[in-house]
Amino acid sequence: MDATNNALYLRPNIVAEPLIDGWYAWTHLIPPATAARNVTERHLKIMESYLECPEAHDAAVQDAAMAGGPYMHFDRNREGDVRALRDRTLHDRKDLIELSRAIEKLDELLRAKAKGFSLDALYAEVPPCLQGMVEIVYDLNNQPSFRLIEPLLYRSPLYSDAFQSVMLSVISADDRPFVMSTPRLEKGNAIQLQIPFASERYDQLFGMKRQPASFEAMRDMLELNDEDASLFRTFLTTELPPPYVNYNGPGARWRYFGHACILLETGGTSVLLDPVLSYTYESDISRYTYDDLPDVIDYVLITHNHQDHILFETLLQLRHRIGTIIVPRNGGGALQDPSLRLLLKQCGFRNIIELSEMEEIDFGHGSITAVPFLGEHADLNVLTKAAYFVRLANHKLLFLADSCNISPKLYEHIHRELGDADAIFLGMECDGAPLSWLYGPLLTQKLERAKDQSRRLAGSNYDRAIGIVEQFNCKEVYVYAMGQEPWLNHVMGIKYTKKSNPIIQSTRLIDTCRARGITAERLFGEKEILLT
Ligand SMILES: [Fe+2]
Numbered sequence: 001m002d003a004t005n006n007a008l009y010l011r012p013n014i015v016a017e018p019l020i021d022g023w024y025a026w027t028h029l030i031p032p033a034t035a036a037r038n039v040t041e042r043h044l045k046i047m048e049s050y051l052e053c054p055e056a057h058d059a060a061v062q063d064a065a066m067a068g069g070p071y072m073h074f075d076r077n078r079e080g081d082v083r084a085l086r087d088r089t090l091h092d093r094k095d096l097i098e099l100s101r102a103i104e105k106l107d108e109l110l111r112a113k114a115k116g117f118s119l120d121a122l123y124a125e126v127p128p129c130l131q132g133m134v135e136i137v138y139d140l141n142n143q144p145s146f147r148l149i150e151p152l153l154y155r156s157p158l159y160s161d162a163f164q165s166v167m168l169s170v171i172s173a174d175d176r177p178f179v180m181s182t183p184r185l186e187k188g189n190a191i192q193l194q195i196p197f198a199s200e201r202y203d204q205l206f207g208m209k210r211q212p213a214s215f216e217a218m219r220d221m222l223e224l225n226d227e228d229a230s231l232f233r234t235f236l237t238t239e240l241p242p243p244y245v246n247y248n249g250p251g252a253r254w255r256y257f258g259h260a261c262i263l264l265e266t267g268g269t270s271v272l273l274d275p276v277l278s279y280t281y282e283s284d285i286s287r288y289t290y291d292d293l294p295d296v297i298d299y300v301l302i303t304h305n306h307q308d309h310i311l312f313e314t315l316l317q318l319r320h321r322i323g324t325i326i327v328p329r330n331g332g333g334a335l336q337d338p339s340l341r342l343l344l345k346q347c348g349f350r351n352i353i354e355l356s357e358m359e360e361i362d363f364g365h366g367s368i369t370a371v372p373f374l375g376e377h378a379d380l381n382v383l384t385k386a387a388y389f390v391r392l393a394n395h396k397l398l399f400l401a402d403s404c405n406i407s408p409k410l411y412e413h414i415h416r417e418l419g420d421a422d423a424i425f426l427g428m429e430c431d432g433a434p435l436s437w438l439y440g441p442l443l444t445q446k447l448e449r450a451k452d453q454s455r456r457l458a459g460s461n462y463d464r465a466i467g468i469v470e471q472f473n474c475k476e477v478y479v480y481a482m483g484q485e486p487w488l489n490h491v492m493g494i495k496y497t498k499k500s501n502p503i504i505q506s507t508r509l510i511d512t513c514r515a516r517g518i519t520a521e522r523l524f525g526e527k528e529i530l531l532t
């Protein structure tokens with residue numbers, strides 16, 4: 001055996017896209033019920049629309065104003081491939097299509113027959129594939145709804161990991177197409193690993209970013225055919241990755257990796273918030289990447305279940321390095337609010353902790369407290385959301401992600417309990433997409449346009465943000481999570497100009513803070529701060 005073949009690393013510019021049925025695996029595509037609704041109401045509809053008029057899709061993706069819209073983004077005509085995927089979906093995912101129709105029928109049943117009287121008799125009318133998988137209930141105002149028994153759905157044939165794969169290819173620039181509307185069709189120079197996400201084989205593969213292995217061992221483990229094996233060999237290198245030096249200085253250090261992804265280190269403990277990472281390649285925009293993480297990440301914190309905050313692509317590649325993953329506690333069974341704990345467990349993650357509002361974890365050199373997060377979910381009852389108040393040595397940092405200060409009194413209560421924050425990190429995507437952009441496939445009745453437009457995934461504007469800054473007597477204010485880093489384009493679909501409202505509002509916040517002697521900045525690309 002060639003000696004160099006024994007000590008190979010996975011190149012840092014190999015993109016690994018988790019896919020389900022060829023669609024990018026964002027977190028609503030993993031739980032069976034949200035997956036079912038996205039298959040029928042997003043994927044099949046987009047595919048039909050493309051097949052009817054591919055030119056319209058071509059034109060729309062050239063238009064920046066249409067970024068993030070339901071248009072397929074291909075570099076050439078792929079009608080044949082899309083038709084094949086559509087036909088395969090109709091054939092292979094009959095069970096999910098049936099589940100989606102069953103959810104519609106259950107909603108119809110509740111609208112027609114749940115009128116305030118006992119619901120017992122309705123159980124016999126629950127569509128067959130949902131029987132035994134739901135509880136139907138009223139709220140105290142006699143509004144009917146249902147909750148899904150998610151653990152049973154995952155254990156049923158409705159959850160099949162046979163459709164899961166990871167596509168490996170080389171990435172050299174930030175221009176990835178918007179993945180929620182564009183499937184990843186088979187292409188040259190890519191390897192599709194038909195291996196379920198839960199498999200430990202991925203941990204060995206992604207472990208090769210820092211731990212060398214032999215080509216032959218990896219080829220055999222991944223069961224690559226000759227063609228894929230020779231391509232895979234080009235994805236490996238003998239070049240050692242740059243060594244990571246943990247921060248062992250006084251106090252603490254934080255590093256901004258883009259969007260809401262921040263690494264905290266203190267006293268030998270590392271905490272990574274909302275992991276969304278760039279691969280390593282030449283670019284004009286300097287950034288931290290996968291190469292700039294410790295070998296062990298003690299805690300990963302997830303703020304909420306939006307694809308720019310829980311990016312499955314990044315998490316899967318970090319799984320083997322994560323000590324404990326902290327997710328917000330879930331309400332249990334609402335279609336729009338799948339459990340992140342169950343989802344991650346199903347995908348092979350270990351040591352998942354759900355934190356409830358105001359619950360704390362102490363890690364010796366600091367602590368993490370989950371803080372209530374209101375808004376930014378189009379007024380849907382979604383409980384899987386938390387901001388985090390993190391104490392590091394003597395420093396107190398408040399990570400608010402996309403929390404929208406719609407109820408200022410909340411922060412009075414939080415401040416009374418936790419005291420001042422030295423620094424806050426606040427998302428100010430204050431226009432936000434309408435409800436239908438993310439949650440539309442889950443609705444079984446059309447929402448009037450005016451209502452849809454009024455209910456948005458919007459964070460705090462200037463007035464709301466300055467209220468939080470004042471409440472916590474912050475010395476430093478960082479606007480983040482703005483979707484500006486181009487390596488997030490594939491999940492964000494946001495393109496700002498200087499005239500965009502979130503830019504105007506956040507600039508005003510920064511100017512006001514600076515005028516008051518508060519350090520303030522809109523983070524972009526990378527940033528490092530030492531808290532000594
Ligand atoms: Fe969000």
Ligand SMILES: [Fe+2]
Pocket residue numbers: 306308309402427481
């Ligand atoms: Fe966000």
